[in-house]
Amino acid sequence: MTQGRPMRADARRNYERLLKAAAGAFAEHGENASLDDIAKRAGVGSGTLYRHFPTRQALLEAAYVDRIEAFGVRADELAGERPPGEALAEWLYELAVGSLQVRGMRALLGSAVTEHGGAAALTACGTVVHGAVTRLVKAAQAEGTLRGDVEPIDVLRLTHGVTTAAELAGAGEREIRRYLRLLTEGLRAG
């Protein structure tokens, strides 16, 4: 990716500052925090912000990349200590809770599982999350606790959808858990 040349020292400094400012602003005002404001907080001009991060998405992703990677790690942790079906369920739950608690992250995850006109233009964060869910899903399917006719990305999208539903309900973690259980067990009686 960013080979070419190893970024000039001032450029890197500003980059770091922007990330820190962005994380603060997004946490405080949600995904629609003012970008100009973020630039001001970081003590740089708005031009500098837009050079480093061409779109809001790009900045959002860069600001949360460490959290996203933590989810990747967490997936393997869970896979090591629980049976596959449970590991998947718990991971999805934690992902959903995280999506709601950390403002702006839900939008990020949403964009990570979006079909961009067919081209698999997966963002970096999309790659991590998609990798993690794929491992968990395959294991659960091999174990026989998860139906075989779903793709990992389906599971991710449906979880995102359920999170949306929970948010509409003015959600707490209890609502998320309930909706995820409904998704797992199905709405049908019996």
Add this chain to the structure above:
Amino acid sequence: MTQGRPMRADARRNYERLLKAAAGAFAEHGENASLDDIAKRAGVGSGTLYRHFPTRQALLEAAYVDRIEAFGVRADELAGERPPGEALAEWLYELAVGSLQVRGMRALLGSAVTEHGGAAALTACGTVVHGAVTRLVKAAQAEGTLRGDVEPIDVLRLTHGVTTAAELAGAGEREIRRYLRLLTEGLRAG
């Protein structure tokens, strides 16, 4: 509601024009169509628009109220010609497809099932849809095809969530059908 006095002739004319212009603009540009542009299309000043419709939501709702009411009617039609479980499933499917095809309607339905700080500040459209789904859900539960521990609004929210998921998938009607089936049957194997 709007008793007080029977709206002056010019006011009513502008109101109608705004509705027509709004329907066109929302269909064309999605729920974020420019309000100023809508006012221009309608040949009125922006002040007039904001007087009749204080918020974007209000305009969106007014523009789609007839479609929403059609869903209410459709619910009773389906209830008359199919067993309750099927009627509910088909209605949800049509609702989801409508949400995707008519741009802006998904946002509207979302807001219709949102918990507004506990106060049941249901919009007019929310009332219609909520009434329809309640009738269908109760019938299906009485029949025994729908699990008893879900509220009608849960079904609505989850459908909205699934629609969101389908949209992320670059959805067609096939994807919606698939995701709704997954929701009905559950992700668990068996």
Add this chain to the structure above:
DNA sequence: TCGCGAACCGGGGACCCTCTCCGCATGGTA
């Protein structure tokens, strides 16, 4: 250590959107 070109910075400005305000035009009534 020094000089130089490339890389980067900053903030002003163009453009778009929302929403309000108030002088003015107009419809409905006596």
Add this chain to the structure above:
DNA sequence: TACCATGCGGAGAGGGTCCCCGGTTCGCGA
């Protein structure tokens, strides 16, 4: 016909996004 409450319209304030370009700074090579 004449009056005045009611509704109209569009300019403007405020806030946001994003680009552009003159000026500055870095760090490589000598």
